[in-house]
Amino acid sequence: MSDKVRLGIIGLGAQGSMYAQFIKNGMVPNMQIGAIADIHAEKRETASREYGVPVYADYQSLLAGGDVDAVVTTVPHYLHPEIGIAALRAGIHALVEKPAGVYTRQVAELNAYAATRPELTFGIMFNQRNNPLYQRIKEIVDGGEIGEIRRTSWIITTWWRPQGYYDQSAWRATWGGEGGGVLVNQAPHQLDLWQWICGIPESVYAKVAYGFRRTIAVEDEVTAVVDYGNGATGTFVTAVHDLVGTDRFEILGDRGKIVVDGSKTATVTRLVDDERKLSDSMDMDDVRKLFMGELDPSSMYTQETIEFDSAWGAQHSGVLENFAANILDGTPLLAPGSDGINGVRLANAIHLSSWLGQEVPLDFDEDRYLTELNTRIREEGKFPERQA
C-alpha cells in the first residue's frame, strides 16, 4: 500500500458525494479515491467525469476490482452490514456509515464477522465523536470529575426536515426502505454520544409519534425515558418538525453537572465534594438561610465554560483521516465499527417499547423486534420483508 489509503465510495448520493469532495479537495491528506460504485448510470457518469476513477455498477464488482484498500458504505442503512461483511471478506477495510444497520441482528452478524478479521480496520462514521467538545466531556465524565451519574437528559430537535426532504426518494422514511425515521437517520449521532459518554441503559420506555407532523410512515418525534439500573435515569427527546430546534444535553452527577447548549458550549460545574456530603454537612441554620435566600452556595462549587469552534466538514473528514491512519500506522480508532450496535440497540428498544406500550430491556428479544418490523414492512407493501 502507498502512503495513501485508496477509498472505494459505495453509493454516490449526498453523503458519498460529500466525502468524495473532501478527499478531492485535500481535506483528507492520507486518502485518495480509488473507485466509486453506484447503481445509477448518471451517478457513474458524474463519478467518472468528476473524479477520474474507475466506476462500478455494483459493490461486488468494486470489491473485486483491485482499485481500493478500503470502502465506505454511503448507501441505505439496511445495506450497511451486508456490504461491510462483503468488504471484510474480500480483505478490504470497511468504514460503515451510521447507523451500523437497522436492526441489531444484522449488526451483530457484521460485528461477529469483523471479530474474525482483526487484521482489517472496521470503523463507523460517528463524526460527532470527532467534535472536540464531546471528546472533552467524555474525558470529564470518564475521569470521575462529576462523580457517578444520577440523571441525563438530551433534547435534540435541531433535526428539522421539511416534507420535500422525505418526498425526494422512494426509500426515504419507509419501513422497508429506510427502517425508521429520526431514530435511524438523524439521531444516531446523539444516540451514540449519549451512551458513549453516559453508558448503556438497562431499559427504556418510549412514546414515539409516527407520521405526526410529516406525511411519512415512520417516526418524526421521539420521547424516551431510560433506566441505568442503579437508580439513575435519563430522557431523550428528538424530532424533525421543530423549525427553531433545541439542542440541550444535561448530565447530573454526584460531584457535578454538565450542561451542553447547541453542541457548542458546555458549562461544567464541579462540586467541592460529593453532593450528599455537602448536604449532610449543613446545619439547621444553613437550612434557615437557604429559605431566606441568605445562603450562598457558590462556595460549594466551581464552574467552567468550555467552547470550541467547529469547521464545517472537519468532523467527517477527521473520521476519514483517523480511519486511514488506523490502516496505515495503527492510530487508535475514534469510532470502532463494533460500537455501532449500541445506538442501533437503543433505537430498536425505543421502537419496540412504543409498539408494545411498555418498558423493554436493552437486551430485548431481537426476533420479536424483527417480527414487529416486518409487520410494518408488510403493511406498507413497498419493499420485501427482512430475513433474520
Place this chain on the structure above:
Amino acid sequence: MSDKVRLGIIGLGAQGSMYAQFIKNGMVPNMQIGAIADIHAEKRETASREYGVPVYADYQSLLAGGDVDAVVTTVPHYLHPEIGIAALRAGIHALVEKPAGVYTRQVAELNAYAATRPELTFGIMFNQRNNPLYQRIKEIVDGGEIGEIRRTSWIITTWWRPQGYYDQSAWRATWGGEGGGVLVNQAPHQLDLWQWICGIPESVYAKVAYGFRRTIAVEDEVTAVVDYGNGATGTFVTAVHDLVGTDRFEILGDRGKIVVDGSKTATVTRLVDDERKLSDSMDMDDVRKLFMGELDPSSMYTQETIEFDSAWGAQHSGVLENFAANILDGTPLLAPGSDGINGVRLANAIHLSSWLGQEVPLDFDEDRYLTELNTRIREEGKFPERQA
C-alpha cells in the same frame, strides 16, 4: 365586614409566619390578622406577643371564635381538605395551602362541599400563578399564538434541599405525615402551571426515585412522560438533590415555541404560518440549501424575549390580596380552590405509575391509589393509615 378581611392563620410554621409578617408589614392592604391557631404552646405565645390577636390551640376553636372572616391552612398537607371543609361549613372563606391535599379522593370531597357553598370564597395558594411571566405565557398559549401544542418539557430541579431540611420535623418526607416528597411539597407549583398552561394530559408513565440521594422514605427525584391523547406528549423532571438546579420549560406548538429559562426569561418564537404549511411549501432547491447551510429560516418566524422582575414575597402576598378582593368585591380569583385537584391528580398518577411500573390514565382508580399509599404508610409504621 369591614374593608379588610380578617384572616385566621391555622398553623404558625414557616409558611404561616411568613404570611403573618406580610400582613403585619402592610403588604396585603385588604387583609388583617384576625386570629392564629397552633397546636404548640410556644407558637401560640409567639403569636400573641408578635401579633396581638386571639390565639387558639386548635382550628375548631378558631373557627368558632368569631374573630375571622377567612382562614388559610398552613398545616401539613393531609389536613388541608379537612380544615377547608370545616371552615366552609362554619361559613368562613377558605384559602388552602398547596397541595390541595395528598390524594384526589380527599380533595374531591373538599371540592364537592365547596360547590355547595358558592357564596363563600374558596382559593388555593398557587403563588406562581401570580408570576406575570407565566400569566403572559398562558395568554400566548390560550390565544393560539403558538398553535396547537405538540410537545412540552419542564426540567425543574432548582428545589435543592439538604438532608437537614428533612430531619427538622418528624412528619416531613414521610408517607404517613407528608404523603410524598418533591411531588407534594416543592413541585406542586410547576405541576399546577404545567397543566394550567398546557392542559391536562390523558396518561402518564413515570420513573420515580425514592430515597435516592436523601435519607427519606419518599421521592427525591421524578421523571414523567405524559400523553395528551392527541399525539402530543410532554416530559416533567424534578429533583431536590441538584445543587445548581435547572429550570427550563419548553412548549412547542404548530405555529411557534416558547422556551422559559429560570422562570425569568421567555423566548417566544412565532412562525409566520403553521409549521406544516411552511414545510410543505419548500421545494427541492430549498431542501438542498438547507443541507448546504444556505437556507436562512429566519424569514419564517419572529422572536420576542419576555422578562419580568419579581419581588420576593410579592407572589404570595398577591394571592392573599386577590383572595381578599374576591371576598370583598368579587374580583376573579387567580387560583380557584377547585383547581387544586389537577396537580394532586398528576402527582398521584406519577406515584401510581412508578409503583405499578406501567403507564396509568389520569382517571386512574382512586381506591387503588389509596391502597398503595396505605401500604407504604403501614410499612413505615409512624402514622395511621388514611381512610377513604
